[in-house]
Amino acid sequence: MFEPSSRYQGIPTTVYTLPDGRKVSHLRRRFLPQPEELAHVGVHIVAAGDRLDRIAARHYGDPEQFWRIVDANRVLWPASSTAVPGRRLRITLPAGVPGGRASDGAARP
Template identity: 55%
Template sequence: MYEAGVVEATDFPADSRYHGIPTRSFTAPDGRQFPYLARRFAPPPEVFATIGWRQLAEGERLDQIAAETIGNPEAFWLICDANRALWPEDLAAAGTELRLTLPAGVPAPEEE
């Protein structure tokens, strides 16, 4: 469907880390076109509002924490972005302190 142009290659759900990332196209020497996603740059952690901290327990995974704190296990990448990690494995060691945040651009609630 990508090749036929029926489905836009950037048709990712709004909660996907790839939502809004443009597609590019590579033309091989034989003329074949290969669509691909442009590189995604993680936002700087400063754009995230901290809502808490959590120490990773032995055997715990980011998808479990994302399910518990965000409500979506597939949103583990938000935890990665907020902690400057490219890969979930970078935050997998027991005892790692995780910064839990709101999504980029969502301000923290005002304190009364």
């Protein structure tokens, strides 16, 4: 149903029965990863005019991966992540992928 790179890949569906008997299929809730548990690979310092899709394209090679930046930085409203120039955004690997570098530059297992 979803591309392998989608944030919804692997999320199971369920069926809800409405009071009138109609059934509605929907995705179960997607639980966000804990940013501290994501493997850190870099930092992006927001410049005036930056957009999440362009930052994702630069760091991940795919503008549709913007959600990884949002997850890694505990952002509630995606546009707020680039609203203030100078903000440091963590760039991480997806949940469950080991590696990367700690914020002090040391290699992580």
